[in-house]
Each structure stands twice: as C-alpha cells, then as structure tokens.
Amino acid sequence: MSKDNQSITKKQFMKELWRFKNGSISRRQFLGVTGLGVATSVLAGAMPALIPRKAWSASDIGDRVVLATWPNYHDPANFEKFTEVTGAHVQVNVFGSNEEMLAKLQAGGSGWDVFVPTNYTITTYVGEDLIEPLELSKIPNYAAEAFDPRFSDAGSVDGTVYAVPKNWGTTGYVVNNKHTDGRKLTSWKDFWDISMNEFTGRTMVHDYQLTTIGNALKYFGYSFNSVDPAELADAEKLLLEVKPHLFAINSDYQPPLRNGDAWMSMCWTGDGKQLNTDIPEMEYVLGVEGGEIWSDYFAVPRGAEHPDAGYALIDFMLDPAVNAKEVLAHGYPVADSRTNDLLPKELLEDPILYPAQELLDALEFGAAATLTDPNRAELLARFKAA
Amino acid sequence: MKSSLVHRLLLLPATMWLLVMLVLPLLVVIIFSFGDRGPAGGYVPGFSLDQYANLPARFTAFKNTMILAPAGTLAALLIAYPLAYYLAVKANPNIKTVLLVMIIVPFWTSILIRTYAWIYILGGQGIPKMLEFFGVEGVRLINTPYSVLIGIIYGYLPLMVFPIYVSLEKLDKRLLEASQDLGASPIRTFRNVTLPLSIPGIATGCMLVFILLMGEFLIPALLGGGKVFFIGNALVDLFLQSRNWAYGSAVATTLVIVMLLTVSIYMKLMMRGSNIREEVSLL
Amino acid sequence: MRVSSKDSVVSFQNVWKRYGEVIAASNLNLDVQSGEFLSFLGPSGCGKTTTLRMIAGFDQPSEGDVILKGKRVNGVPAFKRPVNMVFQHYALFPHLNVADNVAYGLKQRSPRPPSKEIESRVSESLELVQLAGYQNRRIWEMSGGQQQRVALARALINKPEVLLLDEPLAALDRKLRREMQIELQNLQRNVGITFILVTHDQEEALSMSDRVCIMREGEIIQVGSPRELYDNPLNRYIADFIGKSNFFDGVVQKSSANDLEIRLNNGAQIVAANSRQHNTYASAAPVTISIRPEQLMLSRRVSQLPDEKAIVINAAVRNRIFLGEHTEYLLYNEQFGEFLALSPRQNEIGEPPFEVNEDIHISWNQEATLVLNHD
Ligand SMILES: Nc1ncnc2c1ncn2[C@@H]1O[C@H](COP(=O)(O)OP(=O)(O)OP(=O)(O)O)[C@@H](O)[C@H]1O
C-alpha cells in the first residue's frame, strides 16, 4: 500500500479484490454480517489454487480441516506449511461477528473443526453445549503457565478448559493526523465531538453493537459493558446525533481510511498497526476513559467432523515459532511468553500492540451479558435503521 | 369427474411446490411475528401485537426502500429503454451480438464483487477525483443515496434491458413504416406505435426490478456504508445480528403486505391504462 | 431530361437503386397518369417492391429522380409524402381497434381535425370498404379479408394522391381474391385516386389495371394496356408472361415494309405481317414467332379454312379439354412439335368436336403471326 495516501493504484485495487475474494477483508467486515462470509468461503473453495491437493504424506488426520475465523487474522504461509507437514488442507471460513458465529453453530451442521471465539462468548457456547472440552494432551504446544492469565482465563469455565488463547488486543480508534491541525486526540469524547464538527462525513464506527455502543457509553464515562437502560438511552441519543455526520457504519474501515475517504474510525489493534505501518499519520488512540480489551481463543465445536485435524491445527498454531510468524503478519499481540521471546524488541515495545499501562488499566473485557443483551442489540439495529 | 381428478393430480407437484416453497415459510413468518424474542435471541411462542406496535422504529428503512426502489426502477427504465431500443432496432447485427454479450458477461461474476468495485469507483479516489480534474470540487458520492441509486441502476440494468429488448425485437418493423406512411414523424411513430407495443416489456422489467429492489440489501450495505438502510438490511440485522426473529418476522410480514399492495395497485394501473398487455400477448 | 407530362402524378426519371452489388432498379423511366390504375408485374425479386418503396419514400433512389405531382421528392421522408400504402400483410396496429387504425392518418395531421370530423370520416371510410359498424372491433377479431379492407380504409381516409398496394391480395384465398379484385376496381373508380399495384399474378394485373408495367431484373420491359401487351408484346418474355402462346424460333430471311419472310429452325418457311415498327431486320436476325392459341384455326378439311392463311399444317389431336365456352386442344405435328389451340364453342356449330387421335388441319393468318425479338 502506498505511504503517501494518494490514489489507489490498479495493482492495489486488484489486491483488494483478491483479498476480498479470499474473504480476508478487515475483521468483522459486514459481508460477514450480511451472512455472505459463508458465500466467500464457498468462492474460495471454487478457486483451483485452493482446492486441496493430494497430500504427499497423507497422515491419519485426513485431508482437510475447516477453520472458522476472522479476516486478516492469519499468515497464509503458515497454512501452507501446515498442509505440507500434515497433508491436511486448511479451509477457511471468514466471519463478520460473534453473533453470526453463534447463529451458525446454533443452526447446526456448521462443518467446522476449529473456530475462534472471543472471550465474552465462551460461557454462552458452554451454556448452549456447542463447544467441546479440550483434550489438552492433543495440544502439547499449549503450556498454560506460559500464558498471561488475563488473556487465558476466559478459556476455562468451571475449571474445564474449552479454549486456548490465540491473540489479544484492544479496541481504540485510528485517526489521520493530517486532518487535525496538529491537535492530538486522546479520548472517546474527542472522537465523538470531532466527528460532529471538523470531521463531519469522515468518521466510521463499527457495525458491531459491543464496540459502537460501548464506546458511545464511554463518552459519558459509563461502563463499556453497561446494560443500564438510562445509560443506554444516553448512548443512543449520542449515536443518533452523530449518525448524519458519519462516513459509514461499517467494520471494513481500512480501505476508506487508506484512500482518504474516511479520516477516523473505531479500530482494532492489528488494523491500527497495519495502517500505522503503511501510513505513519494514522495514529492509533486508546481513549483515556477506557474501552475494550479482548482476547480471542481457539476452540473445537461440538460435532467437529475432523477433530484430529482440528487439534493438529491448534497445536501447530501454538508452536511459538509459527505463532511468532502469525504476529508479524497480522499485528495482534499474543499472551504467550515463549512466542514473545521470539519477537523483535521493537514490536514488543510498540505502543499500538502494547499500550501504556495506565491506558490498559482503564480498559474492560467485554461481558457475555453485554453481547447477548437484547436491548443493546435492538439499540444498534435502531441506530442503523434511523 | 375423471378428467378433473387427472387435472388435480397433474397440478399436485406444482401445488406442493407452492405450498412448501412459498406458503409454509410465509406462514412461519406470520406466526413468528406474533411471538417474542427468546432470551438469547431467536423466537419464543406467544401472541401479541407488540412486534407490530414497534414497527415505527423501522420507519426510515421503509421510507428509504419506498423511495429508492421506485426511483431505482424508474432510473433503470430510463437508461435501459434507449439501450434496448438501440440494440433491437438500430444496432447492426455484429455490434448487437457484442453488446448483448457485454451485458451478459458481468453476470459471470458475483454481484458482490462487482458492487465492491463500485466502492472504489464512487469513493474519493474515483469519480469525485475525476470531477476535481474538471474543476468540480467536494463531490461526495459513496455512502449517500446517490451511490446506492447508481449501484442499483448498475446491478439491475440488465434485468430491465432484456424484457424491453425482447418486446422491441419482436416488434414488426412494418408497423413503423405503416405509421410513417400515414404521416407520423419518427418521434410520433415512437410514441404511437413503438412505445405502446413495448409496454409488456416495460411492465415486466419494472415489475421484476421493483420487486427485487424491495428486498435488496447488498447494494445499500456496500454502497450506502450502513447509512442508507433498506428494509432488507433491517431484516438481515434483525435475523443475524440482534437475532430478534419475532420482530424481524413482523417487519418481513409488513414488507410482504406493502409489496403485495404496491404491486397490485401497479397492475391495476397498467390494466386500466390500456389492455395492451393482453392484446399483444394474443398476437 | 424528359419532361413528364402535365397530369402525371408519379414520374420516374432515370432511376437506379442499388443494394451493394444487387441492382434492384435499373434506369427506370415511367409516368403514371393521374387517376389511372397501374400495375407492376414481374417475377419474384424483379424490383417491384423496391420501386413502390421509392414512391412511398421508404427507399431513396441511388441515382435519378422521383417526381411526385411535379415535385422532385428524392430525400423527402415517407411521412411527408402525399401517398399511402397498403402493406402486403396489412401491418395493422395490433394495439388499436379498427376505428383507431383507420383514424391514425387523420390524427397525425396538424392541425388535427376535430374528433367529430374524424369520427364521421372513419365511418365513411368503413362504409366505403363495406365494414360499417366495425369501429370497435379488435384487429385480431377480423378475418383476413376484413383486415384487408381495414388496411384499405386506413389508407384511403387520407385521400392520398396515390395509393400504393404491395401484393394486397396475396394472403387471401382464391375466391376472396377474385371478389376483392372486383371490389378494388370499383373502389378505384369511385374514389378516383391513382392506384399503383404490385403483383406477380398476371391475371390480377390484366383484369384490374388500366396499364401494366412489366419488370424483369430491375428493368421496365414494357408498359401498356393489357390489350396492347397481349396483342403486341415487345418480346418473347412478355408474350410468354402475358397469356399462353405457341412459340417457334427462326431467322429473318427477307424483310420488307409489309412482310417478313422467316425460316423457322424446324425447316418451315413462313411469311408474317410486319405490323410492328421494328421493320428493319438484318438478314439472319434471330426471332421468335408467336401464335396465340385462339388465333389458330382448326378444321377437318382444308377447304373450310379461310383464304388468307399463312400456312396449313397437318396435326393429330393429342388431348382435349372442355372449358365451357372454349375447348382446349393439344395438337401434334412432326415438324413443329406441340401446338396449343383454343376453339370457341360457336365454331363447333354444325360440326362435332375433334376427337383425340383424329388427324386435322391447322392454320393461322399472317396478321396473327407475331414476330418477336429474342429477349
Ligand atoms: N434492403 C435490401 N438490401 C439488399 N438487397 C435488397 C433489399 N431490398 C431488396 N433487395 C434486393 O433487390 C431485389 C429486388 O427486390 P424487391 O423486393 O423489390 O423484389 P420484388 O419484385 O418485390 O419481389 P417479390 O415479388 O418477391 O416481392 C432483390 O434481389 C432483393 O434481394
């Protein structure tokens, strides 16, 4: 991607399109939301290059493993390596939201062997009996003591391990400082205020209730996880007020930020890192009021068709050498000290991946009740339909 | 009677199809619309009109749909007609084949990918940039109703072109000569003969496009940036995101009713306007 | 340049029409008189429709001028010409009823006549074609003959200078066609409008028209009244086209102002009256003689034949067909081959008809011998 933030080149366009075809658009891109994530995975399956080739060393785990995950969240080279080693081809299904993942599993017959739930969803999966307790003996690369418990706790429910940590991250916003006249934005209040003024028509918010409502709540200093009707009413008022000033309500924020249509967007760590690397004026900001910190996990759904391959894939990805490559590719930190030991020092000191402690302290993990709260769900739907 | 029994047996597959594919799902939706949202989403049975009472919360989505669907249909018609006319009447056979293929070829790619391309064309680095070149500054297209309209025209143009093309293609060219022979200028010939005789194609095209547009969600989602919301988007949200099936069903039922009403009014108008439809199909 | 006569409505002056390599009309020169009924007659593809379309204004000549009422109309579009056409398959507007079809031309006028007037003229026109009261019928509810009449009414209501008819009766069955022919003729006399008809049916052309224009391969071969064409065909092509005839090829041996001595290829030597203007035949010029079947005189005895006969030949009766007023005989002579003869009923008074295989005598007189150029 060009650093000068100028027009998109033909090559870039083709690359975007290719990414799109592979279903690897920014995390929670609403293609997922519209239920078309599945369609893109079908599309990927239709592409000759991705059709599983005959394994040269076909092992007993079968010839394929189906992974449900988020876009822009893997190093494709690692998948190729996995296929080379095990003979199993990795078929990737990309999703737009946790709600959608849940809906798909509830509907049954998902066909997944491994999926990547976020911390606050795991109790719901356990409650609905949609997730297998993990046989840790099949994941030798998982060493519980190597992981920061803040990011691995949510994987266990009542002492049973259901999921092992993949990556963690924060939800802040990215702002193009070229347009702020030297002003430094530091808070969610700044985010919402400038959106309604100097940045009118230039701001994007996620098409995701957890973060969009959560960060609107932060404007008033409420909890990111609030389900209090009065507080939600305040958040809704703010959102409706901002709506006419928004560029888009869309979780696929990288392309408009890159081509200059949008100047600011709610943003996850990895996207922030990717944007900042390519366009230095793009600054990743964590609001001083707080916001979200999250952790994603690998888990095995009930009724997986290729459980052995699933376990093999999880184990492979947790190999510190492989995991380190993943981090370098997508820019999301890991909680695994063994992996961190392999990462370059600059990365470990990067303020985007590893923000200052006082900023981190203000963040909250999303709660299961926040995600499933019907009022919050309806609030976002109303906001979008307004 | 024996023959009527045979008749019924012959109709059985079609009846079953209609029942299973159309009536049953609709019935389910209607039943759901009187229920409630489950605690973790979905549906719990019940009987109340609460969901319908909540309909005003989607007023804007209905409004957007009811404005942009007819507007998109009309715009597609205005562009499709001259194109179809050129193809059917004016183009020489070689060019015609090429053009027809060019209209069909985009269908080989998913509408998703094609519409995605429009995000770039309508975005700041696309058409607005070109306009800047000509001295027109500050044009914003993407994520506005206009970008959605452009996307609609692009996506639905072939659906409009083909029925009109077919009706113009089978139009007897001697009728046009007869009209001119009787003193009508080419313009009046178009108005008096070509246009009325292509009304079946226009009607089919408009109906097709309009009905599909009422349920459209992809184009507003991609080119409206979540800001130009159709009822289709509201439904996707309600079923997949907020997982409020009961309310979603109420919205869907209302959409079906609105659609049936609009279409039947439209049909009435078409029929009253002239009996051309039947007449021409008889010829 | 020829000057068209004063009362000619349509006049072609050295008109050519080319479609790429194809020459659809080649050097046409023709004056159509006001009020006459003229037919274009010729085989398929000879350029009749093309000629008609150049009058209507659908096609423009590649070369030469088309004159309408003394005005050159090259390039004037169809809708500005005071002519109307009845199309081969009628081309009635399917979305309009009978009245609206007929009123179509009037409604295109500016200023548009008041609807009262349109209405009354529509019923007048429908009466003219015997379709009074059919105003509200849909087109597809009409029979072929009725549609034909609607097409006529639709054209005639405009009182055109010329009515063009392109094989208007081709789609009708024989009986209906015959009726319509008579009706068309009457109609033309009543309205006094110039009719130009295209047909490839010679009977139709001869029975209806004041003049017939015979075309071949884009050219006008001969124009004349049906009688002229029959009695004085310009060449064998026309003689063959118009009516039946017996043809014999030969060469001229001696030509004088009054007589032509011709030696037929079968060896016979005959003398024909040089009744035509082309009296200067080079010696040994190839010609064809034509004798109409009704000009042949048949008899059992030579003595009963008239005096001024050109030739007497023996012939055997091969076949006999009773045609009512006439009897048609097929006769055979060793030297001449087959003859077709038509014998009127009154000739048989006092003498029984010839029997098959009977040997009789045939003859014709010099005036009946038509000498024709080859092409
Ligand atoms: N539009 C055209 N393009 C090319 N050639 C044409 C065109 N119209 C007519 N011709 C050719 O010109 C010649 C005369 O055609 P025209 O239709 O005048 O014949 P016609 O005498 O009316 O024959 P028919 O009795 O079959 O109707 C034909 O060889 C025909 O193929």
Ligand SMILES: [Mg+2]
């Ligand atoms: Mg013709």
